[in-house]
Amino acid sequence: MQTVSDYTTTGQFYTILTPEKAINDDKVIVFLHGLGSSQNFHYPVALELSQQYVCLLIDHEGAASSKLNKPLLTLEDLSNNIELILKETGLSAKKIILVGHSMSGMLINYINIFNSEKFNIVGNVLIGPVHPTEQAADIFEKRIESLKGAKSLKEFSNVIPFAATGSACNPLKKAFIRQLILSQTVEGYVANCAAIVNARDYDFTNNYKLIKKPTLIIYGEEDKTAPWVGGVEIIDKAIVNTKAVELSKVGHWIVIESPDEVYQLINEFVKDK
Template sequence: MPSLSDYSSKGQFYTILSPEDGQSKKDNLVIVFLHGLGSSSSFHYPVAVKLANEYTCLLLDHEGAANSKLNRSTLTLEDLSSNLEDVLKETGLDKKEIILAGHSMSGMLINYINIYDSDKFNIVANVLICPVHPVPQASDIFQKRIDSLEGAKSLSQFANSLPSAATGSKCDNLKKAFIRQLILSQTVDGYVANCRAIISGGTYDLANKYSLIKKPTLIICGEEDKTSPWKGGVEIIDKGIQNTRVAEISGVGHWLVIEAPEETFKIVSEFIKEFFTEQK
């Protein structure tokens, strides 16, 4: 499986995974994987590396996250969408059909892109993994996180708590260690900037515009997800988008792909194959 990792002109780290020559199921398709807060493109790697046996996959570190450069102290969903557009153009993938797959805050980003920037991307389907819905109290929660990091030199306070608090009952210590390291790999400034991107979600009136999203959308939930719960959160997204399919994985919390990579791969690959069957 050929792979390429590089940086965009703005310092965005990305990886392209491709099928061997002649093995692609659809040459004109790219699956774009976008991670959540305190994470990186490695979050999606266990699923992407298997899908890349048949489809081209692009994995991206958001601005200020993990290996990507932070160019401004405050980020918005509009900024993250623009960054993705730049990377697709620089890699020559902008003309391809795109399946957007995003976890947590990137689920919210994908909804934003479908509503406000759909003319900039050739989107054919979406995969929302534990997507965040911008409820009013979310702004307060993330502002408190920002305030708590004032003067901090690392994210150790979150790295020591979230791997247990935000995962489900089936998550073992090795997976928690990976989550811990993902969080520790962030800079405080980058984490804060991405917190502000989540807060910005409350300014776009997404709840009243979900009906504008018409592309087939798969929503994957963790049964024990307390960060993006179904009631009052994900259910609003599901009811608003016109063409959704929902899958729930038992014993799993918010870090779903790491907690249940095999189940996630099966659900996503079956959705993609079903989508192509329906298009024929």
């Protein structure tokens, strides 16, 4: 496996994992992380998949190692960044499987509904995807307000690893989640919160039916952030071609909590794409 990490012309950080031998090199699996995270959230799964497939991991604008270019972001901004990275890395002509966690599950749905003509998408993997609602927008508006004047995310880092994980999550995994949160700037976190808030401006509920590509949904039994009832269930029922899989004793940080199961599910899904 070969690894290349670099920045785009706009300061967006990415990593490409390429198999030593050209196996299944007609496609690329694009990994997109959630709020308060980084490309390393997906790294354990991408590392395994890169034995066969080209894998592209991205830090969203303002997250972890990527530069923040505007104070508040939208889903359109994040979609444009993905398009730019694919073009600058020469991967845009390949068949694309989008893999997104939480906020990025919502972003993938946005791309399929509104920007699908810009990407050669052959499949989607939604991991604990967020369904945008007025209630969710209110929660993140309050979170933005609570961060005014804050210098770090230390308060969140001491709560989220416990409140947003499942009963089987061990201390080492919680420590990793804590570090991911601490690696964010307040400004970048707020900018990405805004993308979740602004998602209420799009009619996702009535547009999910426009998503035609095969879609794998992976969700946690104990996920309170993106629960099945009132959230993931709505997405699963509305998209035409889905398979939903529940992971036992798993919360919202699904890949970190259960990397082996996630790898097996994605590997099986990608085979015929």
